[in-house]
Amino acid sequence: MFCADWSSFNERISHLNDVKEEFSKRGYIRIDGFLQPDEVQQILEHLNRYRADVVGRLPKGSVFYEDKANEDSIIRLEQMHLHDQFFKDLAESGVFNGLVDCLINEACNADNVQWFSKPPGARETPPHQDGKYFMHDRAVTMWLALDDVDEETGCLYYVPGSHEQGLLDHYKTDVLGFSQALIEYPNEYKEIEEKQVVKAGTLLAHHAYMVHRAGSNASTHRWRPALGLTYWAKRVYQDIELITAKKEYKQSLNHKLASSDRI
């Protein structure tokens, strides 16, 4: 079956109103068993096809490598829905599309489909808010586990309620793919952060101002593949100043990464 025919999020989430309430109160939601094992398997197969057939012809900035000479060191694939029909269909399918509209009460578009590969040895994802990258908060990131994830391979940690604090101060990091990190990650956050040890097929979704981080991958042989699907409110695209600023930031980052041969 094509992913366009998979059942929609309405059929996968039994108490949508409770989920919406949870999202607005805590800033994130977690739906265990959101995808069936055969659906996860299909996504993994398309990822393999994408890596074999599509990656080689992508423009700069769509693939981030730890070491460009080593294809297995891809740390991140970006904008996959713009380069491949399967990932476009997936992002536009009722499985995901429409869920963010419900969560933030806005009409939204898929803005990005990413693969976070987190190979063995990968560094930690520093604490950050996605809104720092987006330059607004009218967006939600969905994070779909494509394998079981635990502390060893680098699970996510959320600070519940932190989305209420607005945009916090960040600094520019040298972590590939995660160029922004919170200046401070205080003890109050460490004490209440919620660890997301999940099974393949679990869906997490977080507010653009949710403070979150992920551990390093300490395994010598297990990857930690996840798909990131980001949806933005359609009205954001009418803010020309914001869209221009975002484009300029991306260009300058790509320039820096290209000069160190990592994209």
Ligand SMILES: O=C(O)CCC(=O)C(=O)O
């Ligand atoms: O997968 C990761 O390590 C981080 C993901 C993340 O920061 C995000 O989805 O916003």
